Amino acid sequence: KPIPPFQYKDFLGWNEQGDGKLFLGISIENGRVKDEGAFKLKTALREITQRFTLPMRLTANHNLILYEIEPEQQQALENILKSNGIIITPEDIEPLVRYSMACPALPTCGLAITESERALPGIIERIRVLLDKLGLQEEHFVIRMTGCPNGCARPYMAELGFVGSAPEKYQVWLGGSPDQTRLARVYENKMPIQELESFLEPIFVYFKTERQAEESFGDFCDRVGFDAIREYCHSNQPTPISTKSENGLVNEAEVPESVKPKVNTQNRRHRIRVRDELHQRIKEAANKQGKTMTDLAAEALEAYLEKIS
Ligand code: SF4
Structure with a gap:
């Protein structure tokens, strides 16, 4: 099968993973997980880990992917991220x-x-x-x-x-x-x-x-x-x-x-x-x-x- 032309994708935001579950790509500026003012990525990830124990993958472009997410968990995850100042919609990122x-x-x-x-x-x-x-x-x-x-x-x-x-x-x-x-x-x-x-x-x-x-x-x-x-x-x-x-x-x-x-x-x-x-x-x-x-x-x-x- 011919290989399609390579296209860079960062898989940010919500995506279906193909088995009814979802995955979420989170942009991490310069790969630094931190709390700084109203931006609290470290706090958000700690809470997500403690409440949902979801698997995570680090990408080659220093972003993070949470996967194996049940559709009914989507809203709760989104609430945690938004309340900690994390942008989820990729188009909203500069x-x-x-x-x-x-x-x-x-x-x-x-x-x-x-x-x-x-x-x-x-x-x-x-x-x-x-x-x-x-x-x-x-x-x-x-x-x-x-x-x-x-x-x-x-x-x-x-x-x-x-x-x-x-x-x-x-x-x-x-x-x-x-x-x-x-x-x-x-x-x-x-x-x-x-x-x-x-x-x-x-x-x-x-x-x-x-x-x-x-x-x-x-x-x-x-x-x-x-x-x-x-x-x-x-x-x-x-x-x-x-x-x-x-x-x-x-x-x-x-x-x-x-x-x-x-x-x-x-x-x-x-x-x-x-x-x-x-x-x-x-x-x-x-x-x-x-x-x-x-x-x-x-x-x-x-x-x-x-x-x-
Ligand atoms: S490119 Fe690598 S080795 Fe050079 S300053 Fe940056 S982290 Fe250090």
């Missing part, structure tokens, strides 16, 4: 969170270079704000993060993967598929996490303007290729407003004035490679003066060439 994963990293793992589990919720919030700002409210994709290259949360399969590479810096991986059937590739080696918005914004704008119908973010990055993405980003640097905005975003950036420039135009600008340290100094100087890096570098080079001519 999709960026639903499909994300992070490894424990700091402070649990001795191999961690950066934060991961503790940082990812805030990073997803920042990405959601950015997507909303760019008119991509309906968009979601697979985001994964780890605190070192061991990759325990499988960031190398994500559509947008972050891998801790130095303190406060992450490798950025792009191009995985929504079903995780294609490997992502390294797009950037050391992205300072405080520059998340200005780094991602031109990529998202390019995705918005050049994507094909129904094309996912990971499929888009894989199709157009990294050279085209880099070229677009170099020609469309967002202008930093401040290092700390009213929204609490770090280095928030404005939407580029022109969101429609094509990659191959007559006015195409060319790229020059510089070492990391110089790149960082140019970036800091540009931020300080409220200029784009491209403008600042062009001014400096013109002044130098004028001087030596």
Whole structure:
């Protein structure tokens, strides 16, 4: 019998298991069973275990499945979960969170270079704000993060993967598929996490303007290729407003004035490679003066060439 194409399913919410009984998939953000404020997953699971002694399975995406549930137990289980602040309906979960994963990293793992589990919720919030700002409210994709290259949360399969590479810096991986059937590739080696918005914004704008119908973010990055993405980003640097905005975003950036420039135009600008340290100094100087890096570098080079001519 031919194997059907692989499709990722997380089996969250209520499902029939085929023998008259039910199973229930519960989303666990970053795999952490805890009580925190009104969210009391630990308490709910303890009560369910004590009252119903149901078997449980942990999934490869750090969720939980309760099974062998009699239909008459459904309401009582639902009451326990809802009264402890647990979302049961999968569609009610923010999709960026639903499909994300992070490894424990700091402070649990001795191999961690950066934060991961503790940082990812805030990073997803920042990405959601950015997507909303760019008119991509309906968009979601697979985001994964780890605190070192061991990759325990499988960031190398994500559509947008972050891998801790130095303190406060992450490798950025792009191009995985929504079903995780294609490997992502390294797009950037050391992205300072405080520059998340200005780094991602031109990529998202390019995705918005050049994507094909129904094309996912990971499929888009894989199709157009990294050279085209880099070229677009170099020609469309967002202008930093401040290092700390009213929204609490770090280095928030404005939407580029022109969101429609094509990659191959007559006015195409060319790229020059510089070492990391110089790149960082140019970036800091540009931020300080409220200029784009491209403008600042062009001014400096013109002044130098004028001087030596
Ligand atoms: S990816 Fe690295 S930091 Fe994260 S849990 Fe694995 S070994 Fe630890």
